[in-house]
Amino acid sequence: MSAAAATGTPAVTRTPAAAGALAGTRALLRFALRRDRVRLPVWILALFLGTLSAAGKFTSLYADPQARDSLTDTMASPAGLAMTGPRHYLDDYTFGAMLGHQMLGFLAVLVGLMNVLVVTRHTRDEEETGRAELVRSAVVGRHAQLAAALWVAVVADLALALVLAAGLGATDLAPGGVTGPLLYGLAHAAVGLVFAGVAAVTTQITAHTRAASGTALAVIGLAYALRAAGDAGGHDGLSWLSPIGWAQRSYPYVDDRWWPLLLCVALAVLCAGTGFVLSTRRDVGAGLRAARPGRRTASGALLGPLGLALRLHRPLLAGFGAGLFLTGAMYGSVLGEADGMLKDIDQVQEALRRIGGTSPAESFASMIMVILAVVASVYVVTAALRPLAEEHAGRAEPLLATGLSRVRWAGGHLAVALGGGTALLLLGGLGIGITGAASTGDPGLVLSLTGAALAYAPALWVTAGIAAVLFGRLPRAARAAWTVPVYAFVTGYLGQLLGFPGWTNDLSPFGHVPRLPAAPMDGTPLAVLTLVAAALVLVGLDGFRRRDLETK
Known part of the structure; x- marks a missing residue:
């Protein structure tokens, strides 16, 4: 023994x-x-x-x-x-x-x-x-x-x-x-x-x-x-x-x-x-880093799904906001020198001619707006798919076991994605507008470039709607929503430089946005994009309401 x-x-x-x-x-x-x-x-x-x-x-x-x-x-x-x-x-x-x-x-x-x-x-x-x-x-x-x-x-x-x-x-x-x-x-x-x-x-x-x-x-x-x-x-x-x-x-x-x-x-x-x-x-x-002790009682905003979603998205939204403002400011600082920098690059000049505009600065700014919109769409996809991450992590189940409905819970995240993406466009437009006005000496660029950035908001909403449909109807394929910003960058920015056929850009929601400030404003495509986005969000929320929830 x-x-x-x-x-x-x-x-x-x-x-x-x-x-x-x-x-x-x-x-x-x-x-x-x-x-x-x-x-x-x-x-x-x-x-x-x-x-x-x-x-x-x-x-x-x-x-x-x-x-x-x-x-x-x-x-x-x-x-x-x-x-x-x-x-x-x-x-x-x-x-x-x-x-x-x-x-x-x-x-x-x-x-x-x-x-x-x-x-x-x-x-x-x-x-x-x-x-x-x-x-x-x-x-x-x-x-x-x-x-x-x-x-x-x-x-x-x-x-x-x-x-x-x-x-x-x-x-x-x-x-x-x-x-x-x-x-x-x-x-x-x-x-x-x-x-x-x-x-x-x-x-x-x-x-x-x-x-x-x-x-x-x-x-x-x-x-x-x-x-x-x-x-x-x-x-x-x-x-x-x-x-x-x-x-x-x-x-x-x-x-x-x-x-x-x-x-x-x-x-x-x-x-x-x-x-x-x-x-x-x-x-x-x-x-x-120890978690900061919160207040003894939660604020009234945290008692609703929208306030909770905003609290969860706040750090990421702040980071994207600072990044987009600085990116816009960087590009705006060279608007005054756009003609000299790009005059000998034939391919860029041809792309700018296709965009139009009364000056090289306007045409170049229109091209840069696509970049700002695509960066904002990265946040929109991330935010719109956050409910899926919460579901996979097992945090959605306890919340939905209460009186909170699925539509209100997922709708809170989608609302933050839609509103946050629009706010990011505003910050990016302000960044390029402020420094662009300083570099060109044209103070009117602040409003025109900010408005040009905000024109991409309906395209962002369609992007969020596509992510919502995939999350609600086909959760296993939800990551396919990332193809929207990637395709928008390839066709909307690189396609302009490489001379892609026009129909390739039309397959992206960003391709239907007027190329402000170079092109004239046209509200019809923006209204159609808004209606499409609303329909996609409703279809996605209805699908989430009907499908089984992943449980832990």
């Missing part, structure tokens, strides 16, 4: 794997890659095709040395440098230098977004939904989930770097050279690793996925703003505070400097290490 049996104490078996903080990382990594087997390839393919498309446009539009010289003069302006990158690229503005100058900073933001979403999806989202607690009950170490999420980001970034290097190496941007394409690809990977590390920290701070993602995205925005301010004002010190600035100062196709990427790797390792340390100072499912 063993000693444990004699004393009645159960024997405890310890395995080396169970004792390690990283136990189970390999299995979680394989599982995470399997879950993202579609999502990550789509990201990588989109970034790759966007880069190749830009490279092809550079070689076709600026084959003439005079055209390149004219573009160099245009990009040397403070507005041009703020939207692109450091001035040093302009010293020898080859096709490769154009790619690094104009595309690296922009794509770095998208790569950062990809990494933030990857890390938060496989860490904080797992904790918020309760799946992490179940996983950790098995032979899984404390740091395994964060480590697996970071490894997924590493795999995605390296895959993107290799694809970019291989694709660009086959072009004539730098004939016979492999250093430029490889450095260009690795610069994206290095920036992505930095923001993966940033997400590893933000997921420890807050207990909510949206807040963790939003905080990390704010860091990306700050990095881009520091880079833009430093390059536009000639203050290199500001640009060196940004990892995006570090990547751009590797100067692919120009100087081919590798050492700035080591700064990105060092910061990524530091942030990731900080994330691991902070994770030991909190409980599973909790965040380091």
